[in-house]
Amino acid sequence: MTSSVGAPREPAGTGERPPARDDLEEIELSLLLEGVYRQYGFDFREYAPASLRRRVWRRIHAEGLTTVSALQDKLLHDQACMERLLLDLSINVTAMFRDPTFYVAFRDKVVPALRTYPFTRIWVAGCSTGEEVYSLAILLQEEKLYDRTRIYATDINEAVLERARGGVFPLDKMREYTQNYIKAGGKQAFSEYYLAKYDGAQFQRSLTENVVFAQHNLVSDRSFNEFNVIICRNVMIYFDRTLQDRVHRLFYESLATFGVLGLGHKESIRFSPHEGGYEELDPSEKLYRRID
Amino acid sequence: MLGLVVVGASWGGLQALGRVLSDLPREFDLPVVIAQHRHPGSQEGTLAQLLQKQIDRPVLEAEDKLRIEPRHVYVAPPDYHLLVERGFFALSVDDRVRYARPSIDVLFESAADAYGDGVIGIILTGANDDGARGLARIKELGGVALIQDPAAAVRRAMPDAAIAATVADAILPLEDIGLYVHELWVRSSGARETA
Numbered sequence: 001m002t003s004s005v006g007a008p009r010e011p012a013g014t015g016e017r018p019p020a021r022d023d024l025e026e027i028e029l030s031l032l033l034e035g036v037y038r039q040y041g042f043d044f045r046e047y048a049p050a051s052l053r054r055r056v057w058r059r060i061h062a063e064g065l066t067t068v069s070a071l072q073d074k075l076l077h078d079q080a081c082m083e084r085l086l087l088d089l090s091i092n093v094t095a096m097f098r099d100p101t102f103y104v105a106f107r108d109k110v111v112p113a114l115r116t117y118p119f120t121r122i123w124v125a126g127c128s129t130g131e132e133v134y135s136l137a138i139l140l141q142e143e144k145l146y147d148r149t150r151i152y153a154t155d156i157n158e159a160v161l162e163r164a165r166g167g168v169f170p171l172d173k174m175r176e177y178t179q180n181y182i183k184a185g186g187k188q189a190f191s192e193y194y195l196a197k198y199d200g201a202q203f204q205r206s207l208t209e210n211v212v213f214a215q216h217n218l219v220s221d222r223s224f225n226e227f228n229v230i231i232c233r234n235v236m237i238y239f240d241r242t243l244q245d246r247v248h249r250l251f252y253e254s255l256a257t258f259g260v261l262g263l264g265h266k267e268s269i270r271f272s273p274h275e276g277g278y279e280e281l282d283p284s285e286k287l288y289r290r291i292d
Numbered sequence: 293m294l295g296l297v298v299v300g301a302s303w304g305g306l307q308a309l310g311r312v313l314s315d316l317p318r319e320f321d322l323p324v325v326i327a328q329h330r331h332p333g334s335q336e337g338t339l340a341q342l343l344q345k346q347i348d349r350p351v352l353e354a355e356d357k358l359r360i361e362p363r364h365v366y367v368a369p370p371d372y373h374l375l376v377e378r379g380f381f382a383l384s385v386d387d388r389v390r391y392a393r394p395s396i397d398v399l400f401e402s403a404a405d406a407y408g409d410g411v412i413g414i415i416l417t418g419a420n421d422d423g424a425r426g427l428a429r430i431k432e433l434g435g436v437a438l439i440q441d442p443a444a445a446v447r448r449a450m451p452d453a454a455i456a457a458t459v460a461d462a463i464l465p466l467e468d469i470g471l472y473v474h475e476l477w478v479r480s481s482g483a484r485e486t487a
């Protein structure tokens with residue numbers, strides 16, 4: 001073992017570290033993401049690794065493979081495989097009036113400010129199949145603000161946007177949503193907002209009259225307007241810190257002064273570089289107001 | 293070197309967790325992360341508050357990207373999966389895994405991936421088989437697998453499933469778990485100092 005050329009380097013950090021296998025897997029995973037990006041343009045390089053890894057491994061097993069590298073090979077040569085991975089990687093779970101207390105806080109602390117504006121622009125980023133947007137539209141209608149509001153509802157995934165435009169949600173969810181609606185401070189009978197049809201609950205068309213559904217990628221696309229409210233819940237949990245910081249900059253720059261940012265219950269702007277640009281409007285509901 | 297303790301519990305878990313955590317001596321400084329099944333509609337924060345009443349160390353509900361600090365106890369928030377990266381948390385609202393969110397398997401598997409042989413995984417009482425795969429993963433990557441003795445558990449299905457899924461380092465009555473974990477930690481820190 002005296003050869004100097006090409007002698008294997010001692011792998012860094014053996015001993016007290018997790019097994020080398022994990023470090024190798026990390027390399028494989030980042031190569032796979034790089035390959036996917038360069039071949040197909042989908043950029044998952046700055047997504048949070050733990051849940052990404054779970055999803056990738058699910059695909060590896062489903063394809064009958066045993067390593068990340070083997071999946072990379074297949075992905076690069078087989079577009080159908082890439083499409084299957086995309087489905088695995090898109091987490092679209094959502095609900096109407098999810099976290100009812102968020103909507104209560106929105107009524108109490110955001111609506112009064114919106115009343116003072118002649119016109120309000122709201123951005124719902126990462127809206128998935130639209131349940132959150134319809135919830136917000138219902139709230140705004142009940143507060144008599146909807147007619148002077150425009151909601152921009154965006155997501156990276158065109159397929160979920162198409163479903164959002166349709167406004168048909170599973171009938172078997174209506175019981176849960178009705179309860180959420182009541183807890184969220186709803187003022188009517190929830191069933192007035194939809195028509196029960198054979199394939200689901202068709203929500204009133206009037207709820208989307210002032211909604212623009214559009215594709216927008218938080219990783220790479222810029223701001224497209226100035227907003228009074230931006231809501232982005234349970235989307236950035238899938239991003240790593242670097243990407244989160246970038247998206248926070250995008251939101252900060254897209255908000256009007258005194259504009260409101262609403263995040264998911266377990267997210268916060270603490271530690272983000274823009275923390276100082278906001279005051280807490282309701283800390284437990286993760287509502288923040290831009291102050292400068 | 294040990295870096296993290298993860299605990300999974302379901303039916304009967306609150307009391308069991310209280311017991312294990314209060315048996316950990318003051319000096320014990322590994323972070324402890326808990327996935328306890330709850331009713332989906334259950335209020336945020338309540339499990340952390342209930343545990344906090346029983347023990348001295350700080351108990352927090354985990355948030356996205358929150359740093360994992362020594363001596364702290366973290367619980368998974370209701371209706372989210374809790375995952376660990378090296379040194380901090382990540383959350384997901386992914387579908388339930390075998391009917392559970394938080395899923396013990398998801399927490400344990402991510403802990404094994406991030407901390408390798410530095411993880412102690414503990415399965416306590418429960419009426420389903422969540423956690424069995426996760427504990428096996430911890431063991432597979434060189435960590436320590438501990439299981440509450442099913443005979444004395446409020447519900448034995450979860451410990452039974454874990455026993456069937458992996459070769460446990462120890463199967464212990466509830467009263468012995470805290471001390472056993474402490475001893476593992478003392479030995480591991482001793483090994484570190486003499487290394």
Ligand SMILES: C[S@@+](CC[C@H](N)C(=O)[O-])C[C@H]1O[C@@H](n2cnc3c(N)ncnc32)[C@H](O)[C@@H]1O
Binds near residue numbers: 125128154155157233
């Ligand atoms: C878990 S859903 C959250 C839905 C809803 N906001 C809620 O809280 O119920 C996450 C959504 O984020 C979208 N998403 C993921 N990456 C994105 C990106 N880079 N740009 C825009 N949307 C993205 C996904 O397509 C998915 O619909």
